[in-house]
Amino acid sequence: MKFENILVTEDQGVANRSLRITLEELELPRPHHAYYCDHALTMITTALRDGRPYDLLVTDLYFQVDGTTKQLPDGVGLIKSARQLQPDLKVLVFSSESRQAVIRRLYDEFNIDGFIVKGRGDAQDLKNAIEQIAKNKRYYPRDYRSTATQNNLHTFTAYDKTIIGLLAEGYAQKDIPAWLDSHDVSPSGLSSVEKRLSLIRNAMNFTKNEQLVAFCKEMGII
Amino acid sequence: MKFENILVTEDQGVANRSLRITLEELELPRPHHAYYCDHALTMITTALRDGRPYDLLVTDLYFQVDGTTKQLPDGVGLIKSARQLQPDLKVLVFSSESRQAVIRRLYDEFNIDGFIVKGRGDAQDLKNAIEQIAKNKRYYPRDYRSTATQNNLHTFTAYDKTIIGLLAEGYAQKDIPAWLDSHDVSPSGLSSVEKRLSLIRNAMNFTKNEQLVAFCKEMGII
DNA sequence: TCGCCATTTACGGGAACCCGTAAGATAACG
DNA sequence: CGTTATCTTACGGGTTCCCGTAAATGGCGA
Numbered sequence: 001m002k003f004e005n006i007l008v009t010e011d012q013g014v015a016n017r018s019l020r021i022t023l024e025e026l027e028l029p030r031p032h033h034a035y036y037c038d039h040a041l042t043m044i045t046t047a048l049r050d051g052r053p054y055d056l057l058v059t060d061l062y063f064q065v066d067g068t069t070k071q072l073p074d075g076v077g078l079i080k081s082a083r084q085l086q087p088d089l090k091v092l093v094f095s096s097e098s099r100q101a102v103i104r105r106l107y108d109e110f111n112i113d114g115f116i117v118k119g120r121g122d123a124q125d126l127k128n129a130i131e132q133i134a135k136n137k138r139y140y141p142r143d144y145r146s147t148a149t150q151n152n153l154h155t156f157t158a159y160d161k162t163i164i165g166l167l168a169e170g171y172a173q174k175d176i177p178a179w180l181d182s183h184d185v186s187p188s189g190l191s192s193v194e195k196r197l198s199l200i201r202n203a204m205n206f207t208k209n210e211q212l213v214a215f216c217k218e219m220g221i222i
Numbered sequence: 223m224k225f226e227n228i229l230v231t232e233d234q235g236v237a238n239r240s241l242r243i244t245l246e247e248l249e250l251p252r253p254h255h256a257y258y259c260d261h262a263l264t265m266i267t268t269a270l271r272d273g274r275p276y277d278l279l280v281t282d283l284y285f286q287v288d289g290t291t292k293q294l295p296d297g298v299g300l301i302k303s304a305r306q307l308q309p310d311l312k313v314l315v316f317s318s319e320s321r322q323a324v325i326r327r328l329y330d331e332f333n334i335d336g337f338i339v340k341g342r343g344d345a346q347d348l349k350n351a352i353e354q355i356a357k358n359k360r361y362y363p364r365d366y367r368s369t370a371t372q373n374n375l376h377t378f379t380a381y382d383k384t385i386i387g388l389l390a391e392g393y394a395q396k397d398i399p400a401w402l403d404s405h406d407v408s409p410s411g412l413s414s415v416e417k418r419l420s421l422i423r424n425a426m427n428f429t430k431n432e433q434l435v436a437f438c439k440e441m442g443i444i
Numbered sequence: 445t446c447g448c449c450a451t452t453t454a455c456g457g458g459a460a461c462c463c464g465t466a467a468g469a470t471a472a473c474g
Numbered sequence: 475c476g477t478t479a480t481c482t483t484a485c486g487g488g489t490t491c492c493c494g495t496a497a498a499t500g501g502c503g504a
């Protein structure tokens with residue numbers, strides 16, 4: 001297939017200019033541009049209604065915040081909503097995010113078709129990715145597969161993230177059961193929380209919750 | 223003054239292309255390019271020795287890691303070294319980093335001349351910044367001054383960062399005095415460590431060290 | 445219904461942490 | 475030299491956390 005209607009969601013002027021050139025080099029039509037996620041979603045909706053849906057979405061993950069409040073805070077929200085509206089839309093993420101946990105989630109949870117880390121050779125990567133996606137193939141960042149296997153001493157469940165998130169917000173461990181209860185999260189017993197944290201620390205060879213929180217922040221898990 | 227010799231250190235192909243265009247629009251000469259910090263520093267050294275020193279360094283902060291080990295891990299290291307070699311070199315940082323703590327440090331500690339956050343309108347910002355710097359003025363990001371005043375409930379000292387860093391690495395509080403002692407950091411008493419942490423938590427309205435660690439990670443303080 | 449298994453919760457002792465108070469060290473100043 | 479002010483450390487009790495064990499709960503098949 002050849003892409004006819006392309007939507008680029010990217011607010012870095014500097015990246016936009018270059019993106020446009022790359023698409024030209026691939027002899028693709030000029031893309032439409034959105035500078036924040038809400039706008040992008042509107043454009044996708046309108047295009048669908050008018051019977052000229054986009055066939056490729058190229059989007060960044062993070063956007064500059066201005067005063068105005070937005071429905072969609074980031075690219076993840078955009079991808080989620082876009083996929084609900086139009087499941088067949090191809091999604092290519094283009095971001096300087098390089099944390100494996102974040103990238104992996106996009107593939108696993110949202111079935112994105114490609115991810116490109118902004119960096120050396122990103123323009124060339126972009127071309128390759130678009131070509132692959134046009135053939136209905138997924139495109140993975142260069143070093144994605146290699147790091148994919150390592151370091152998976154523990155895979156964090158939603159439950160894990162909830163607990164660790166609460167710790168990071170300043171909740172005392174002993175107060176977590178009450179929170180879990182009132183949010184219908186189970187198990188909620190203090191013992192269960194303790195055991196879970198203990199298990200994770202063990203699996204990761206961590207000694208303290210502070211270390212665990214730091215790790216999760218670093219990896220973009222929370 | 224008008225810049226004659228410009229060095230751009232940036233590995234995002236996508237940004238480089240756009241940077242070049244912007245400099246053209248300002249009718250400045252073509253810049254030299256480096257794709258990682260070590261290379262940039264070599265170029266600065268050579269240029270100095272050959273009597274045609276650079277007068278402007280435009281640099282990103284973060285670079286993609288490849289296999290090879292580098293002397294300078296990031297743009298901060300480059301700026302530090304460059305300023306030692308050539309104190310009069312103008313430095314303009316161009317990065318998607320938006321954490322105030324990181325930006326502030328660059329101005330305060332390294333006396334950078336400008337910082338531009340990659341984002342909406344960055345190309346225009348770039349022009350403004352270069353014009354300002356050419357007039358020997360500093361250039362600040364748009365929302366820098368506004369957020370500068372707020373949220374300074376506590377300014378983290380090197381001592382603070384050391385302690386919090388140790389916690390984030392999994393050190394037990396009770397083991398920190400020994401570490402401080404063996405690294406000639408003072409005060410090293412357990413009481414002092416406790417008091418300091420308590421003070422910080424208080425100033426920030428935090429309840430737990432986990433929260434403090436999360437905050438510092440988020441802000442790029444550690 | 446009963447019994448079995450896995451999961452969750454309750455409990456208790458020991459360690460670590462929090463915090464207020466007071467004693468000790470250090471430096472500045474008259 | 476003595477005094478004072480500040481910084482650092484020591485101590486103690488109350489709380490929270492850690493962790494092993496045991497009891498309770500909740501399917502699920504016989």
